[in-house]
Amino acid sequence: MTKLRTINQLARVEGHGRIRLEQQAGRVVGARLELYESMRLFEALVLGRRYDEIAEIVCRICSICSTVHKVAALQAVEHALELQVSTQTDLLRQLAVQGGQIESHALHLFCLALPDYLGCNGFPELAQRAPAELQRGLEIKALGNRIQELVGGRAIHPFNLLLGGLGSVPAADSLKQLIDQLQELLPAALATIELAAGLNETLPALHPLPCCAASGGPSLFGEQLTTSDGQQLAACEAYAWLDERLVGYSHAKLSSFSEHGPYLVGPLARLNLDVPLEPSAQAALQRYDSRLLGAPLTASHLARAIELLQAIERAMVLCRQLLQNGLLPERAAAVQPRSGSGTALIEAPRGLLLHQYSFNDAGYCTAAQVVTPTAINQGAMALMLTDLLQCLPDADPDSFKLQAERLIRCFDPCISCAVH
Amino acid sequence: MNRPRLAIVGLTACSGCQLSLVNCEAELPLLLEQVQFELFPMACSPVQMAEQYDVALVEGCCTTAHEVELLRELRNRSRLLVALGTCALWGGVATLRSDTPRQQLLSQVYGPHPPLDDGLPRPLSAYVTVDTALPGCPPEKKELLALLSDLVRGNLPPAGVSPVCTDCRMRENLCLLQERNQLCLGPLTLGGCDARCPSLGVPCEGCRGPAPEVNLTEALAVYQQKGFDQQTVTARLQRFCPEWRHD
Numbered sequence: 220m221t222k223l224r225t226i227n228q229l230a231r232v233e234g235h236g237r238i239r240l241e242q243q244a245g246r247v248v249g250a251r252l253e254l255y256e257s258m259r260l261f262e263a264l265v266l267g268r269r270y271d272e273i274a275e276i277v278c279r280i281c282s283i284c285s286t287v288h289k290v291a292a293l294q295a296v297e298h299a300l301e302l303q304v305s306t307q308t309d310l311l312r313q314l315a316v317q318g319g320q321i322e323s324h325a326l327h328l329f330c331l332a333l334p335d336y337l338g339c340n341g342f343p344e345l346a347q348r349a350p351a352e353l354q355r356g357l358e359i360k361a362l363g364n365r366i367q368e369l370v371g372g373r374a375i376h377p378f379n380l381l382l383g384g385l386g387s388v389p390a391a392d393s394l395k396q397l398i399d400q401l402q403e404l405l406p407a408a409l410a411t412i413e414l415a416a417g418l419n420e421t422l423p424a425l426h427p428l429p430c431c432a433a434s435g436g437p438s439l440f441g442e443q444l445t446t447s448d449g450q451q452l453a454a455c456e457a458y459a460w461l462d463e464r465l466v467g468y469s470h471a472k473l474s475s476f477s478e479h480g481p482y483l484v485g486p487l488a489r490l491n492l493d494v495p496l497e498p499s500a501q502a503a504l505q506r507y508d509s510r511l512l513g514a515p516l517t518a519s520h521l522a523r524a525i526e527l528l529q530a531i532e533r534a535m536v537l538c539r540q541l542l543q544n545g546l547l548p549e550r551a552a553a554v555q556p557r558s559g560s561g562t563a564l565i566e567a568p569r570g571l572l573l574h575q576y577s578f579n580d581a582g583y584c585t586a587a588q589v590v591t592p593t594a595i596n597q598g599a600m601a602l603m604l605t606d607l608l609q610c611l612p613d614a615d616p617d618s619f620k621l622q623a624e625r626l627i628r629c630f631d632p633c634i635s636c637a638v639h
Numbered sequence: 640m641n642r643p644r645l646a647i648v649g650l651t652a653c654s655g656c657q658l659s660l661v662n663c664e665a666e667l668p669l670l671l672e673q674v675q676f677e678l679f680p681m682a683c684s685p686v687q688m689a690e691q692y693d694v695a696l697v698e699g700c701c702t703t704a705h706e707v708e709l710l711r712e713l714r715n716r717s718r719l720l721v722a723l724g725t726c727a728l729w730g731g732v733a734t735l736r737s738d739t740p741r742q743q744l745l746s747q748v749y750g751p752h753p754p755l756d757d758g759l760p761r762p763l764s765a766y767v768t769v770d771t772a773l774p775g776c777p778p779e780k781k782e783l784l785a786l787l788s789d790l791v792r793g794n795l796p797p798a799g800v801s802p803v804c805t806d807c808r809m810r811e812n813l814c815l816l817q818e819r820n821q822l823c824l825g826p827l828t829l830g831g832c833d834a835r836c837p838s839l840g841v842p843c844e845g846c847r848g849p850a851p852e853v854n855l856t857e858a859l860a861v862y863q864q865k866g867f868d869q870q871t872v873t874a875r876l877q878r879f880c881p882e883w884r885h886d
Contacts, residue, residue: 223687230684233654257651257702257733258757263747264735268874275844276878279732282655282777330661330682341683342661346671357664364662374662375655375777378836378844386841470754624684635653 229624231331231341233283234634238604238623239468240616247619250604252597252627254469256638262587270296270556270582271382277574277589280639282375283326286319286367287567288589288636289380291574294440296382298561299578300554307547308384311370313438314537315377316565318366320439320530322374323568324486324523325363327631328411329356332520335625336418352414355407359527362400366534369393384551391546394538401535405499408528412503415524416510422626423610425515428599429480430488432566437495437533439566445492446482454562458575458588461595471637473597474590481598484570485630486522487514494566497532500525516603519629556582567592569631593637596630640793643693646678646713647723650706651733651760652699655777656724657681663780673791692717694790700726700733700760707758707766714767719795721786722763722772729848729880731776733760737881771795774829776846776879782831799831802850803843806834815842820865822875827853827883848880855883 229236235256241249261280265273274292278285290312297304304312329352330342339345345353364374369389371377379386429448433441445451452460463472476482490504490511503525504511511518511525560577570592577586607626611619649657661682663670680686695717701710714720722728730737736744737759745753763769773786782796789796803825807814815837816823823842825834829850836843862872876883 223689226680226686226688228680228686230680230686231682233681235649255705255756257699257706257760258745258748258754259651259702259733259760260744260748263744264732266747267736269871272874272878276732276735279653279655279776282653282658285653285655326661334684340685341676341679342667343671343676343683346668350668354668357667360662361664364664372839372841373777373835375658376846378841379839381841386836387839465749465752465754467754470756472749 229627231334231628232632232634233281234632234637236632236634238620238627240620242616245615247608247614247616250608250619250623251468252600252604254471254597254634254637256470256634258470258638261639262589265584265587268584270300270578270584271554273576273584274382275378278376280589281633281636283323284319284567284569284633284636285376286315286371287565287572288574289371289377290316291563291565291572293380293382294563294565295561295574295576298563299559299576300557300561301559302383302552302554304383305549307388307541307544307549310537310541311385311388312380313440314534314541315367315370315380316439317530317534317537318363318370320363320568321527321534322360322363322367324527324530325356325360328415328520328523328527329353329360331631332628335628355410359404359407359411362404365400366397369397381551382554384549388546388549391542394542398535398538401531404531408531409499411527412521412524415521416507418520420517422517422622423607424517425603425606425610427513427515428483428602430491431482431484431571432489432492432494433564433571434492435564435566437497441564441566444564444571447491450479454564457562457564457573458590461573461590463590463594469597471594471597471634474595475598481602483516483599484592484595485519486526487511487516487519488570489566490522490525496529497536499532500529503528516626516629519631523631556580569593569633571595589639591633591636591639593630593632593634596632597637600627600630640693640791642673642675643790644675644677644689644691646692646695646717647676647681648678648695648697648709648713649681650697650699650710651702652726654681654698656698659777659780659783663784666784670787674787688712688716690716694719694721696721696723697727697763698723700730700762701766702733702758702760703756704758705756710763710766719770719790720767722769724778725774725776725846725848725879727763728772728774729882730760730762731879734881735878774799774847775832779832798851799829800851801830802826802853803828803830803832803834803837803847806830806832807837810834810838812837815840816861816865822862822867822871824875826858827855844878845876846879849883
């Protein structure tokens with residue numbers, strides 16, 4: 220029997236974090252999520268880089284979210300340079316982002332979260348105990364990657380998405396084939412919703428959280444952000460409002476929402492803030508609305524499953540639109556560097572994402588801000604841990620830790636993004 | 640090696656190399672028969688380190704004292720250690736602006752009192768002996784699967800030698816450098832990626848790091864002839880590999 224050394228690290232999340240317990244006489248009196256992921260300092264690394272390099276560098280903040288980082292960065296830089304893109308480019312970017320949504324949500328639901336509910340350690344044991352479910356999840360995930368590869372050139376760090384356009388536009392036949400592949404997966408997506416709805420949740424019902432999301436419609440791109448308690452801000456005001464603060468126990472800055480909140484961002488927040496849905500996803504939301512609207516965090520998995528269906532439907536709509544418009548070759552436009560600032564707000568799989576850059580006359584970056592959903596959610600995560608502690612006052616440290624980890628997984632954290 | 644016991648760990652990384660493995664959706668069931676995922680925090684719980692592993696696959700460069708300690712432990716407990724991806728092999732994007740004092744970079748992001756748990760990002764070879772490496776940002780899935788196949792059979796993969804230009808020639812691509820006057824790092828970058836980017840009309844950004852024995856001086860002369868200024872070329876060269884300097 221090999222001696223195993225336990226490492227205090229959250230498993231089945233992206234990046235490095237730990238839950239630190241404070242104990243008194245064998246009882247848990249405090250719990251804190253520490254994001255100790257290495258600081259890569261992207262916001263400093265892009266300073267002095269030219270406008271045409273920013274997006275290629277910052278998409279490396281993360282791999283699961285690299286498409287959405289790339290698109291957000293491109294949009295922010297284009298905003299700063301007052302560069303317009305064609306409808307075709309915008310639709311193709313939307314399609315790539317939907318691909319990322321599909322891949323990310325399938326990865327989380329099937330590989331990262333589902334094991335908890337089936338008593339498995341991860342996909343290896345899922346392959347033994349629930350092979351059909353794992354297979355279904357991997358098929359859906361693969362299609363999300365296929366979309367990102369088709370449009371972005373590669374599923375991770377999509378080099379084909381460029382400033383002002385794309386390297387190569389996908390062929391019409393590829394999009395037609397994609398529509399068929401998406402159509403074939405609709406039953407799997409519906410089955411996933413049933414799976415998520417039927418999970419045996421052992422976490423107690425915690426207080427619902429106020430929500431925040433970018434309000435750009437089904438594209439997931441937003442000119443504004445809105446909150447469930449009625450606030451509305453333009454993209455250019457968002458960074459100041461989010462009001463990031465450094466806390467001693469985390470390498471990720473925490474959004475303090477200018478003394479409001481904390482707000483939740485992510486799939487549950489989006490569904491609660493009326494992000495428009497395609498027909499089948501809308502029907503699913505209506506069917507389960509009592510379990511989703513104003514619901515506590517544990518409804519996140521069901522929300523994610525409905526968003527998976529939404530992303531598949533939406534991707535089909537985008538493909539049809541692109542085919543209807545007719546695909547044209549595009550060369551990325553010649554760019555005149557100029558001084559200016561630009562902001563982009565996008566709903567990434569895990570929630571609100573903000574990129575903001577400033578450039579000097581020669582087009583070199585003088586300021587950069589990236590605010591990621593998991594960083595934003597730190598306040599909500601801390602509040603929920605406190606809530607959990609109050610619900611489980613007599614839990615022994617080990618079982619509390621397990622519940623706390625399951626709670627954090629509801630947020631689907633991406634810690635490399637949070638710290639960047 | 641009968642069902643080698645794997646440790647798959649990320650240090651200072653984006654998880655792209657680990658995700659590339661999980662992105663082998665069609666092959667995962669087969670992989671599960673051929674290898675054992677023993678330590679894989681991103682995908683498996685709990686996070687417990689065993690006394691011995693057959694292979695440790697480590698993604699990312701190494702920054703903090705905690706990461707150095709973890710890396711050394713993995714090296715000591717593993718028969719083989721693989722540097723997975725360009726960050727592990729060369730340093731990668733985290734090593735940008737490594738000329739600037741680290742304290743300045745920290746202050747630019749966090750203000751006057753940044754977190755203390757920090758270090759300088761370095762490739763794995765700065766701290767441990769690496770048995771083999773997989774280049775790429777991210778690595779190609781087919782290379783990752785080939786590596787695992789080799790390991791199962793008790794082999795290490797052969798080192799790549801030819802640059803991306805070779806891959807472009809095999810695909811009969813238009814040369815973006817010669818014919819479109821674009822800053823393509825193909826002549827200097829290690830191939831094996833099927834010239835993925837140039838094949839879609841996007842110049843190679845050098846994400847796989849340097850090919851062995853490239854003629855840097857000659858390449859720089861060509862870039863200069865094409866009208867690229869030194870600052871632009873240097874910046875591009877150092878995006879993934881800080882060692883790739885010329886003075």
